[in-house]
Amino acid sequence: xxxxxRKIFFLSILIVIFFRLSNANADERMIPPYAILDGNNIRAWxxxxxxxxxxxxNNNYPGFEWPKGTGQYxxxxxxxxxxxxxxxxxxxxxxxxxxxxxxxxxxxxxGFPKAVSDFRFKIWKVSRTDNHINNPDWxxxxxxxxxxxxxxxVNHNNTYEPLIDTPGVRNASQTIFMxxxxxxxxxxxxxxxxxxxxxxxxxxxxxxxxxxxxPGLQDVxxxxxxxxxxxxxxxxxxxxxxxxxxxxxFAGDDYVGCDTIRRLGFCYNGDNxxxxxxxxxxxxxxxxFKLLHTKNNQNISMSSFISVPSTSSPSPACEKPPYGExxxxxxxxxxxxxxxxxxxxxxxxxxxxxxxxxxxxxxETGMGWNEGVPGNPSGCVLNCGGPNSYYGxxxxxxxxxxxxxxxxxxxxxLIINPGDTxxxxxxxxxxxxxxxxxxxxxxxQLSDFAQHYYDSVSVIGVNNISYYVPEQYKLYQNYPNPFxxxxxxxxxxxxxxxxxxxxxxxxxxxxxxxxxKEIATLINEQLKPGTYEAEWNxxxxxSGVYFYSLIINGGIIDTKKLVLLK
Numbered sequence: 223x224x225x226x227x228r229k230i231f232f233l234s235i236l237i238v239i240f241f242r243l244s245n246a247n248a249d250e251r252m253i254p255p256y257a258i259l260d261g262n263n264i265r266a267w268x269x270x271x272x273x274x275x276x277x278x279x280n281n282n283y284p285g286f287e288w289p290k291g292t293g294q295y296x297x298x299x300x301x302x303x304x305x306x307x308x309x310x311x312x313x314x315x316x317x318x319x320x321x322x323x324x325x326x327x328x329x330x331x332x333g334f335p336k337a338v339s340d341f342r343f344k345i346w347k348v349s350r351t352d353n354h355i356n357n358p359d360w361x362x363x364x365x366x367x368x369x370x371x372x373x374x375x376v377n378h379n380n381t382y383e384p385l386i387d388t389p390g391v392r393n394a395s396q397t398i399f400m401x402x403x404x405x406x407x408x409x410x411x412x413x414x415x416x417x418x419x420x421x422x423x424x425x426x427x428x429x430x431x432x433x434x435x436x437p438g439l440q441d442v443x444x445x446x447x448x449x450x451x452x453x454x455x456x457x458x459x460x461x462x463x464x465x466x467x468x469x470x471x472f473a474g475d476d477y478v479g480c481d482t483i484r485r486l487g488f489c490y491n492g493d494n495x496x497x498x499x500x501x502x503x504x505x506x507x508x509x510x511f512k513l514l515h516t517k518n519n520q521n522i523s524m525s526s527f528i529s530v531p532s533t534s535s536p537s538p539a540c541e542k543p544p545y546g547e548x549x550x551x552x553x554x555x556x557x558x559x560x561x562x563x564x565x566x567x568x569x570x571x572x573x574x575x576x577x578x579x580x581x582x583x584x585x586e587t588g589m590g591w592n593e594g595v596p597g598n599p600s601g602c603v604l605n606c607g608g609p610n611s612y613y614g615x616x617x618x619x620x621x622x623x624x625x626x627x628x629x630x631x632x633x634x635x636l637i638i639n640p641g642d643t644x645x646x647x648x649x650x651x652x653x654x655x656x657x658x659x660x661x662x663x664x665x666x667q668l669s670d671f672a673q674h675y676y677d678s679v680s681v682i683g684v685n686n687i688s689y690y691v692p693e694q695y696k697l698y699q700n701y702p703n704p705f706x707x708x709x710x711x712x713x714x715x716x717x718x719x720x721x722x723x724x725x726x727x728x729x730x731x732x733x734x735x736x737x738x739k740e741i742a743t744l745i746n747e748q749l750k751p752g753t754y755e756a757e758w759n760x761x762x763x764x765s766g767v768y769f770y771s772l773i774i775n776g777g778i779i780d781t782k783k784l785v786l787l788k
Contacts, residue, residue, distance in 0.1 A: 444647070
């Protein structure tokens with residue numbers, strides 16, 4: 223009887239919500255095309271066309287303000303783009319300057335995919351201090367749960383229940399969610415920015431953006447894209463790219479680079495004094511994008527990072543932005559130039575110098591390839607002419623200028639079948655050091671902290687695999703073991719059946735290194751009696767022996783050994 227009453231209660235809430243929204247007048251149903259994520263030191267604009275970090279109201283202005291409220295900006299625009307072959311034809315959805323996505327989802331219409339939308343599809347935003355009274359998005363969040371909106375499953379029953387479960391990402395100060403699609407042919411425009419103008423891929427893109435005001439994360443924002451192939455045909459040779467125009471203060475005096483180990487692309491000022499519009503002055507910061515996690519039936523990671531000089535910067539034609547050029551944009555997402563010329567490390571001259579990771583050195587120490595001094599080597603090779611062009615004029619130190627960046631992932635072997643989902647999780651972050659080069663070092667350190675937090679707290683979750691009340695506490699051996707890079711650990715929480723309706727036990731699942739140092743906390747929350755499973759991803763840790771402990775109400779129940787073998 224209690225279950226029946228609860229079901230009727232929640233159904234009545236949804237009916238009230240539906241009629242409240244569907245009977246709203248025209249003014250109330252106006253859907254704003256953007257939301258602002260500003261729950262920490264960064265203020266960033268997110269648009270329903272798929273782009274972010276741009277301010278489009280009245281005119282085009284940069285939209286990544288840091289620190290917020292200062293009128294100083296670090297990025298002009300950014301977004302996730304995709305290109306693949308569908309039945310032998312190149313298709314793209316691009317999100318660089320205007321965006322080719324729109325609010326909605328894909329349905330099957332008489333055997334063909336079709337983009338549709340209704341009153342539910344808008345940009346949703348909740349803050350940690352919101353509730354069902356002060357924010358309609360908090361109250362109506364359940365309308366987006368079927369489309370991937372995140373929530374905190376308070377009673378761990380794997381079902382979203384309004385007024386019981388909490389909308390948004392756990393511990394986040396703010397969460398934005400939107401369900402987008404490229405399925406509207408009219409949204410595909412040659413003038414998007416990079417490439418664009420193809421027929422739709424029929425992708426459904428579920429974007430979550432969130433931030434924390436926790437110590438150490440005030441200068442980081444997180445994005446998660448769930449890209450689902452809703453076409454009837456597979457996507458072949460699929461590439462994704464975070465395309466950005468990082469105007470760091472004044473746009474005309476920037477350099478860019480990448481860290482392949484950290485999967486980080488960054489922009490920094492070319493000297494220690496940033497002058498001009500939106501400038502940061504002395505000791506300017508560095509800004510970047512970090513790839514945190516990808517998930518698919520294939521293991522993909524950062525596949526390339528290239529610099530694209532703006533049209534006003536001195537550079538050969540094959541390096542210029544592919545405005546309205548569909549195939550050249552796809553080539554650049556692959557990590558090569560517009561005419562398929564490879565990037566080569568100075569001095570070039572042979573295939574042994576070919577790379578897909580531009581300026582992969584460390585600017586502060588001068589180790590590796592950088593745009594300017596210090597750098598060993600430094601500068602670039604101005605080569606064009608096709609796949610076997612390894613020669614060109616050598617520039618010993620690159621001139622300062624406006625740069626675009628492409629941080630890509632994918633391959634010619636990446637196939638996304640109908641119904642498959644590619645998950646990409648990234649962070650945008652900014653840091654200021656003692657000088658313009660030290661700012662890059664500080665940015666790398668911040669990216670390490672963001673990765674550690676993501677791995678140990680914010681995303682790795684706990685799944686309830688049985689509500690049967692175990693006879694005793696138990697920690698099971700992880701599987702697989704040895705593992706690379708992920709493993710799962712199951713454990714049992716006992717208790718009286720009467721505890722099912724109460725708060726439960728305080729449970730921690732902790733990872734230690736061989737020296738006994740705590741390196742990750744997978745779980746730290748109240749759990750009711752049942753059997754649970756958690757996952758740990760050791761991608762950012764070295765091979766070796768580790769230990770994990772189950773701690774209940776402050777006491778260690780059991781400790782077991784696990785082996786990471788890369």
